[in-house]
Amino acid sequence: MLTFYSRILVAYDGSDLSKKALDMAMALAKQDERIELTVVAVSNPPTATSMGSYGIYNQELINEIRENAEKILSEVKEKIAELPNKTAAVVLEGNPGRLIVDHANQTSCDLIVMGSRGLSGIKEMFLGSTSHFVVQKANCPVFIVK
Ligand SMILES: Nc1ncnc2c1ncn2[C@@H]1O[C@H](COP(=O)(O)OP(=O)(O)OP(=O)(O)O)[C@@H](O)[C@H]1O
Ligand SMILES: [Mg+2]
Secondary structure, three states: OOOOOOEEEEEOOOOHHHHHHHHHHHHHHOOOOOOEEEEEEEEOOOOOOOOOOOOOOOHHHHHHHHHHHHHHHHHHHHHHOOOOOOEEEEEEEOOHHHHHHHHHHHOOOOEEEEEOOOOOOOOOOOOOHHHHHHHHHOOOOEEEEO
8 A cells, every 4th residue: 555646536538638637647547656647527518407408319419429438548548558567448438526436436546636627618716627627536536737
């Protein structure tokens, strides 16, 4: 058991800042082979409720969103495979903030690394909604890359 951060979760949405977060987490992991690194990408397809009262949602769109998350992670898998450390890359489906926090709890992560902003273009706010949620709800320290 390491006394410092031994299980790091990176929240990855393919944005430049999440790439920076991954690089930061990899640099930390390089400090000690015993550090475990998990990269989580959450796909958030529209649900029947969010698509209007008819309950009709586009299965093709949902599949596309899922495939996109898989594609984003396959690039990451190659990159983290360079490390001698134990690594994992997972795609989850649902609310990104909630799932990042839950996954960190379930896998006993002791550090979450993520970007201040993600894929959305709004620049006025310092934190995006996902990073805002995770900082508030996580049970471990959160490293925000900016
Ligand atoms: N779907 C996701 N899966 C994994 N990590 C994510 C996801 N969305 C965001 N993140 C993480 O959260 C960081 C901040 O993104 P966030 O979504 O909070 O900001 P945003 O996209 O700019 O704004 P918003 O989504 O609120 O419109 C990203 O750099 C990434 O590390
Ligand atoms: Mg976002």
